[in-house]
Amino acid sequence: MDVILLQLLNGLDKGGAYALIALGLTIIFGTLGVVNFAHGALFMLGAFCAVSVQALLTISKKVKDESITFFDAYKEVPYLEAWWGDTGSMIIDYAVPLSIVIAIPLMLLLGLGMERGLIRYFYKRPHAEQILVTFGLAIVIQELIKAQFGANPIPTPAPEVIAGSANVGLWVGLGESVVYPWWRLIYLAFAGVIIAAAFAFLNLTTYGMVVRAGMADRETVGLLGINIQRRFTIVFGMAAVIAGLAGVMYTPILPPDYHMGMDFLVLSFVVVVVGGMGSLGGAVLAGFLLGILQSFASMNEVKSIFPGIDQIIIYLIAVVILLIRPRGLLGRKGVMET
């Protein structure tokens, strides 16, 4: 029972990341009609916002390392620690939460810049060309990050206070043996909040209503005198912020490296396809569903019956869904079916 609970939490956690990325992908596809292969790169850039904030907070002065006698080596003492002692160390410790504040405007600007500077020229071009240009952009971003930060994962830990694990077992009456890292629980809650906020924005505000109307019939909304294009640009920025925040929050779970966006992108596309192209609810549902299934498929009991199932489960489900319900779980009839 406790193993099932843990795997369920793992699945929800991973599903949260898939859902956040897939949500952004779907919003962009639904509004702009663009298949954005650079969306994983936005997730990765979000993660590197946290890395950059950490690097900024730990800007150091070089002090000769007397313990190295073979050659001249220098160790780095962060200015913050040198000036403010423990307070400085505490600020450095909170690098990840602090970077959320920085990431929101930065990712918004980046999203707007990307849409205005590149994506808008491809609205009327075939999907294949959109994929090529966004994929190319993703590679460029990836290589720039590698050139700057190197190829190895960079540890970006959560604040010390929540570095440990929560006794989840006690909460549900399973005893002390079931523990789960605090940060992963926070990530899950965070994913829920962001998803709820995005839905509330699109469903409960007039702005969101117009965007949804534009998604359904762009021409008619335009004829009503609404500059739908501008709204779509802002929505692109919003999707970039969601991906970026998902990346920032993921850094304590997975030390970021330049390739992490690509790893998530492929899975997130499968999530979008399974959920239904253009369906926001479908993206979220499929994200969590696939995360949980992937998690359960890696249980030893399951693998002893179907060896290697953990590595193919997501694609297997995509095949089955495409065969029996090509529009995806919650996809609207007619979208990407031809």
Place this chain on the structure above:
Amino acid sequence: MTSFDDSKTRGLTRRGVLKAGTALGAGAVITPSFFVRNAWAEEFRNNPGNASSVKFGFNVPQTGAYADEGADELRAYKLAVKHINGEGDGGMMNTMQPLALKGDGILGKKVEYVTGDTQTKSDAARASAKRMIEKDGVIMYSGGSSSGVAIAQQSLAQEMGVIFMNGLTHSNDTTGKDKRRYGFRHFFNAYMSGAALGPVLKETMGTDRRAYHLTADYTWGWTQEESIKNTTEALGWQTVNAVKTPLGAGDFSQYITPVLNSGADVLILNHYGKDMINSLTQAVQFGLRDKQVNGKDFQIIVPLYSRLMAQGAGENIKGIYGTTNWNWSLTDAGSQAFVKSFGQEYGFPPSQAAHTCYVQTILYADACARAGTFYPPEVIKALEDFEFDGMGNGKTLYRGADHQCFKDVLVVRGNENPTSQFDLLEVVKQVPASQVTYDPSIFGGELGPYKV
């Protein structure tokens, strides 16, 4: 008398006959070797002939998961070339015994090099190596850091007749079932890691343990799991489970959670590079290091360590046991010379990957100098069963039977109290070569012919 006089008359003396015979005999011995030398010139690929330089190929991961390690390897190769050509402070060429190199290149020819990117993929590595051999005309090529990639390049070396000096590769297969006459490995292997770790594990963790393996699903992971399992089971440990994880899985949480309730009290991570950094970080996040199981402290073991990985894993590495081929903190003359030379050039100490690549380059160059030729079969013979010292691991044998080096292995532990920013691994024990030596036949494989 008469006969004597007669012979004198004809100009024949005993001394003369002896002289002529000796000259003829010597000529008969020497002459073929002159011809053979000329014949070698005709026969072998990328023969430098009368050119004033020879070219090496350094095929390392410049992109992909091992790019940082590849960058360090490349630094070491460049330093080795500098030292062979007589530039810089000479590094380990000052300490290596015996040494035939004179600091003027190899056999009077300066060394140049080309670089390639393996991308840590076997097909990309083969294509890059092929380009180096066919287009750039390299006389030898070298590189790491994945056993799958190394084995692929070694097979190519045998096909093309160009020597491949393995960089970082730890699978038993490299010098076991996939060994090749044209491939040589200085780095240690999974079997040696197991043999070195065994006694230390017994001493620190006892004989009643239950181990759970997470293993990278490719040649290196498989052989390491097998070797470590053999060692721990011989100690009396039980293997609870051994689970294969896909290479580059990223999030290992779904593989780590089953460990929590498996009854295991030791987790063995047969992961390397990025995978090891992620799996170890996540295992610590799930509270495994602070756990008590079966009345014992839960332990994590990383059989193959590197300082670059320790850097990536940060605090999580503290107190965790593993093995390494070499560490910059060693105090022997060879290690100190290398660290000094590398540190002065780049501002930080070399990694174990850098060390093995540097040594391999010098060893190849020295073998050519000893053989007096670049002709591969002769260079191979010069390397086979060659014994040397002063290269950082004590007395070392390049065993002819499988082209594996035998030298001391270091058992290390993540340093709890580092004295410097680079002091991440603490050497717990230097296990002598004799304790990690094995019979070459246990892994099978055939070296193949000298002449291809």
